[in-house]
Structure formats: C-alpha cells, structure tokens
Amino acid sequence: MNITELTVHELQEKLKSKELTIEQITKAYVENIEKHEKDVQAFITPLKENALKQAQEIQEKIENKEITNSLAGIPIGIKDNICTKGVKTTCASKMLENFVAPYNATVMEKINNESMINLGKLNMDEFAMGASTEYSYFKKTRNPWNLNTVPGGSSGGSAAAVAANMVPWALGSDTGGSIRQPASFCGVVGLKPTYGLVSRYGLVAFASSLDQIGPITKDVQDAAILLNVIAGHDEKDSTSANKEKVDYTKALKNDVKGLKIGIPKEYFGEGINSEVKQSLEKAIETYKALGATVEEFSLNIADYALATYYIIACAEASSNLGRFDGIRYGYRTENYTDLKELFRNSRSEGFGAEVKRRIILGTYVLSSGYYDAYYKKAQQVRTLVKKEFDKAFEKYDVLLTPTSPTVAFEIGTRSNNPLEMYLADICTVSVNIAGLPGISIPCGVDSKGMPIGMQLIANKFEEETILNAAYTYEQKVKFRENYEPTFKGGAC
C-alpha cells in the first residue's frame, strides 16, 4: 500500500480499522515531500519536523481517547496567503518574506479544531496574482505531470503538492480561477465555493468581492469533506453568509438522472484548444449516458467577463495592497530620506512586476475622470453577468465548461506576456464575478498526457449540485485509476 496515494476518506477508513496510524501517515507524506520537493518546488515553508511532532502528540491523544474526530491527524497543506499564527505567511512576496501573522485565519482555526496537521505553506503567484505560479518571489513550482510546465496558478503550489502526493489535500484561494485552473492543470479536484460560504478572515486580500478559500483534493468526496470543515458563517467576515450548516458528503448520490446541464457555447469557441474541446465533448456524452439532459445555450455576457474581472480585481487590489507601506510590518526599504521615499521605495522594492502592474491598473481605473468609464462600467457589467447567470439557472441545474482553454503551458512561455497570461482565466472569472460555486475535475488527458479539466458551475449555495454531478462523473470515469503524474522532464 502506498499511503500517499490514498485519498483522505480512504485514510480515514484505514485509521478507523487501525491499519494505519497518524504517525505512519505523516511520516509517509514527509518522506514524499523529501522525495519530490526538489523537482516540484511546491513549498515556501515546509513544516516537516513540526508535523512529525504534532503527529506523535495527536496519536497519543487519540489513544487516550482525548480526541475522537475522524479528521484528527490528517495532514494538510496551506496556500501561503492564509494567515497561520506563529508560522510565516509570505504571499510569495518579498514584501512579506519574514512576516509572521499574530493570528490565525478563521479557516485555520477550523483546521486546528479538527486537530489536522499543517505540513507547510504552499507556493503561489505573488499575492495570488497570476495563473502559473511563476510570479512567486521565491520559486517556480513545476507541474508533476511534466516538470517543464507550470502547475497553473495562483494556487499552483497547492495543486502541484496534491498531484505529487506531497499533501493529501490543500487549501487554495480563488479570485478569478486560482483554485480551479491549477487543479485542472495538475489533474486534481478544485472547488471554489459560493462567495460568502467560507470566511475570508485571515485570507490576505487580493480582491475582496471575489476572493474565496476552497479545497484542492484528490477526489470529489475529499472536496466535500474539506468543505464541511471550512464552510460556515463567521461574524468576523461581514460578507460571510449566515446559512444553515450542510453535510456536503450527503450530496454525493452517484446519480445525475434528470439533471439539467447547460453548455454555454461561448466557452467552446475560438481560443479553446481542440484536444480540450474534444475531451469536454466526451464528458458531455458521458453525462448524457448517465441520464442527464444536456442543452447548448448562449451566455451572452461571457465576452465581457474577463475585462470586467480585471478592472474590479485590480481596483480592489490597488486599495487592499496599500497597507504594505513599510510602516508597521513587512519589507521596508533602507533607502529613504523622507516619508514619500519610504513609501515609494518600500513598495517599489517589495512588490514584483505583476503586482505593480495590477496596482497601477487598479489605481488608474479608480482615478477621478476614469472611474465612470472603467470601474463604474465594470460594476454595471457585473450586474448584467449576474442576471445572465440567474437566467441560465432558471433553465439548468449545472453549467459545464472547460476550466481552462488549454492544458498546462511551458514555464516561461507566457510570463512576459500579461495579456496572454490573463486569457488563462477566461473560463473561470465569470464564476467569481457572479459569486457562484464552481468545481474543476479532471476529465482526460491530451496527446502528451497532460490533464484536462472540466468546470461545473451551479447557482449560489448549490455546492451540493455540482459536488454530486462531479462525483457521479468521477465514479464513472475513474480518472485517478487511469492516469497519474509522471514527474518527467525538468532537466532545465
């Protein structure tokens, strides 16, 4: 038995039947990190020793029956923009290279309450701005399916670590596709919950009205289990929804008979790689065979979503990142003679090029004289996008699209072309704009063996619908049994 190939629900069973111990599991993961990290480069701050120590403590507590919950001792990886008390939270930025948060994000409190073990903080694009994890200040994470390609982003470290079995599951964050797109590139499951389902308290803000924390897992059942842990109202986040608690694992019925699936044709047009398209078409046939009804329709506003997204996200980012001013924490320049220089040089030296690009863009669209033409217009389009989705969900339970127009691209091929990089988000951003839940699951590989992702979208707080739809497909296709990462390439 290769422990690290098991899903979390499989680990839970083995723990229950005493086939495995917490320490064995943690040790197996630590060994796998040691084996693959030099190739994959998924971690910014690994917590190997700490994890082993914790495993021992939790094992004892379980034996003494002090802890009885079934997730106790299960390891996890955390994207490095989620605040962890006492452990560095860098956002993959020079700005926060040595920043240790004095408090835990609400999701971390929930993880800790389950006595789960943090294996480490995972790499990402700086401040979650990017689609390839190449914009990390520290390192470039590689895709375990082909080490010459990117893992996607911005939660590239999380997705790659799950794909490489260096963590059983991880938390990512998704502002415009940052969970789903890397999940798609790395052949794993990524869920972006409805805006407001998971508390953002302690998630270092990129774009407040779009950000959501979500699970990146090996399979759909694990995604449901982890969502059970992190979802819920938090009075520290005014935008978190006060909804009754749901057991998402109960939604996994392995049955999609009568499910109405809408296919927005705009997502299958120009710019979509033909192999991706073919793979999706095959998935659609599978759903039909499983008893779902499938219909093509037009989501008119789709063409404007990307522009709208970049205006809103950058506007909010330009304000959210203002607090990194070199005054209270984070990087401070040594090179200043007055206050203006202190601000200017700390920020110029502390932020990377992509972050600066977005701050400048965001500052511009909020400036007087431009506000109406850009930010206000974008908010108006945002309302239209929401309405368009509302209309779609009057007819369909689920919308099905590719997660990304392409499979993982080669490292270095897009990092100097921001516009091309932004196109990687084209299938995912409208879900954030409308605040909807979206899941990416693997639906095949291309001719080079690179995974292809399928995105399922549901109406607000209908996570159960897409989880069941994804689960039913997964049970039929059994992607994990047929494909696995090869760690090929990577000589460069």
Place this chain on the structure above:
Amino acid sequence: MAKEDYEIVIGLEVHAELSTKTKIFCSCPTEFGAAPNTHTCPVCMAMPGALPVLNEKVVEYAVKAGLATNCSITKESKNDRKNYFYPDLPKSYQISQFDKPLCTNGQIDIEEDGTTKTIGITRIHIEEDAGKLNHNEFGSGSLVDLNRAGVPLIEIVSEPDMRSSKDAENYLRKIKSILEYIEVSDCKMQEGSLRADVNVSVRKIGCKEFGTRTEMKNMNSFRSIVRAIDYEAQRQIEVIENGGKIEQETLRWDDVSGKTFSMRDKEDAQDYRYFPEPDLVAIRLSDEYIESIRKNLPELPESRKKRYLEEYKLTEKEAKMLTASKYMSNLFENALKICGNAKAVANWLLSDVSRILNEKEIEPDQIPFTAEQLAKMIMLIEKGTISSAIGKKVLEELFENPKDPEKIIEEKGWIQISDEGAIKEIVMKILENNPQSIIDFKAGKDRALGFLVGQAMKETKGKANPKMLNDMFLEELNK
C-alpha cells in the same frame, strides 16, 4: 473698497468622536489616554487578512445625531474607501461614506442678539479616525500610535450658511451642545474628540457667487476658530483688494503667530479614489428602527430651556445660558436636587463659576467639582455657617482642590463668627480704634457705618456674620 464691502462665507465640517465603548470596526476600547498601541488588534492595525465588522452602535449614534439635527435618515446606505497614504492610516484607506451618507438635509437654529438664524446641514456620515503621530523622544522621526485608529467619528458637514466668526462659534457651540445632550459624543475639544475643518471665502456684498474658499483643518478650540476665521477673511480681502486671486488650498492655522500658512502645493491635490467598501455590506435601516431611535431621543436643549422657564422661573437669559452646555445644565439640576434653591444654584453657576471658566479658558465639562460639593457650599451660606464672601473663596478652592466644602472651611478656618460675645468684642475694638467714625455717624454720615463694618470684616478676615455686625454697630452707635 473696504472690509465692510465684503461678506464672509463660512462652512464647517465638524468631526465628533462617538462615545461608543468599542471602535467602529473591531472590539478594541475607544478610551482616551492609554499607553501607545495597547488598544489595537489585527483589524485596527490593518494586519494582512483582517476584516472590518461595523459596530451597530455607531449607526445608532449617527442616526441619533441626524434626528437631533432634523436630517433625513438614509434607509439604504453604504461604506466607501477613501484611499491615501499616511503613516497614521494603517490600511492606507479610511473607511468612510461617500455618496450615500447616513443622514442628509438637516438644519439647526443659532441665536445671536435675540435673532435666530437657520444653518443648513448638508450631511452626516460615519467614518473611522486615524492614529496619531507622536514626536519620537528616543530618536529622530515620529512614532505611530494606533490607539485612536478606528475610533468612530461622525462628520457633520454644514451648508456655507455662516457669515461671521461669531456665527461659526455659535453654530459649533450648538452642535456641541446637541451632541452632548443626545449623549453620542463627549465633545472634549482638548482631547480632540470634537474638531472642525473650517472653510472660509469672501465675496463682495450683493454678489451671488461664492468666492474661492480655503480650508483650515483640525481646529479644536472656539477661540482659535474665531481668530482664524477673522484672520483668514481679512487676508483674503487684502489679496483681492491688491488684485490677487485666492487659491483653493488647505491652510494651517498657527495659534502662536495668529496666521494661516499654506500646507501643501497644488500638484499634491489628492485624488482619494473613493469606491464602495467590498468588505462590508449595505447598511439597511427599517422605519421601525429609525422611529424607535426618534422616540427615545433624550431631551434637547430647546425643550430643557422651556422647562427651566416654567418649572424654576428662571429668566430667558439664565435658562439659555444654563442649557447651552449639557454639563452645566446637569450640574445645575443635580445641585438643585440637593439644595432645593434653583435661583441660588443658577446665580452661582452663571456668575462666579462662569467667570472662573472664562479666566481659566476651560469648558464646563472640565469643572473639577461635583454637583454635591456645589450644593453643600450653597447650603452652608444659607445656614449662615459661612458668608457669601467666604462662599466665593470656597468656590475658588473647589476649582483648585475639590473636596467637601465643610472640610475646606474647617481646614481653612473660614467658619463664620456668629457668637454674640465674640461679635461684641470685635465691635467694641473697632469703635475704640475709630473715634472719628463715631463722630461722623452721629453727624448723620451713614457711610461711616459701612466703613466700620468693613473694618470689622477685615479684622476677622471675612468670617464675621455681616448682619450681626451691622446690627450691633447700630445698637452701640445709637446708645
């Protein structure tokens, strides 16, 4: 052209710190005077990932202020971010309200020399205060104290309806009084919990258009506001008279030199890039909520004044002066409850207490003694234990070192001499030393009696019972 040909136009933006127990977006205490950065948390320190949660009390207090100033209350309002960099602003944006303030379109009346004038209130919005920069006593540069960061403020923006520094003072006094009455702010100007940005422009009388205005920020004493307006108006008139143009700019008033100075150059004109705060949700208020606040609004100065006229038979002027400050008015009512003599309490407060406040240049809320101490002093006079002359000395002492007036007169030995034998002894001694006065009195010069009583008071350091002295002198002189 001369000064008299110009009209001054003044608008005020008053910032009042709300007296909620906790800050506007976190649960840190708002208390003034704590050690630097001890009233802080990840939210008001703007730690990465921390999020604001609106304190409901802040909305309630702002609505109270809106209702007390006859504003319309906005039923769906929101917060906005005002972006700028400054070390005392930890998030690099202030959460404020831009285009949907909580209260709009209000007005209050001010009085001067018996005439009433209505001053419009454009809006009242809620926002957070910034921290404070302190001089670094350990080295160069400044130190940031974020205790004040996130303390709730309301900003009350007036229409440009004031025409003199006196108007501005009356308006600010009225706003202060209203806020004190409805108990939403302690309005301690010396602690900065009430401060005003003053906008001043001038125009030729008869001219319909406003002149270009200048703004003086963060003024926190009535005296400097009056001086600054007078100075600035005069400066503007002189500039215009000399053919110059007024620049729209922010000025700094310097109390020492009595002049205004330009604060920043024009190229720094701020673009605050306001946009809706995405971390907070809309503020929705129901009619029931607004009505319940309206119903529970405390007594306002106007109605309290009326009550004083009817219940205590005070004069219009007395009632107005007492109710101008809630603190003074409460002191009056509380002392009255103890000693039962409205006229006496009013007299003491409006004459001697007010005189001392003026001399010390302090506000009624800085009066150090209690209503009980004041009442006791008045009762000691009524009982004849001390004279009113000694009463004045006790009052001075209450300002310096407030304690039980009985203790004061005991310690100072100010108890009135009302013992017949003792008084007689003094009277005989004074008569013996002033034979000429006896002759004068007998010759019909009544003034001589006053002189003798005065001598006796001097001899006893004011402690002798003046009425007994008077009677006994008359008795002896008429023998």
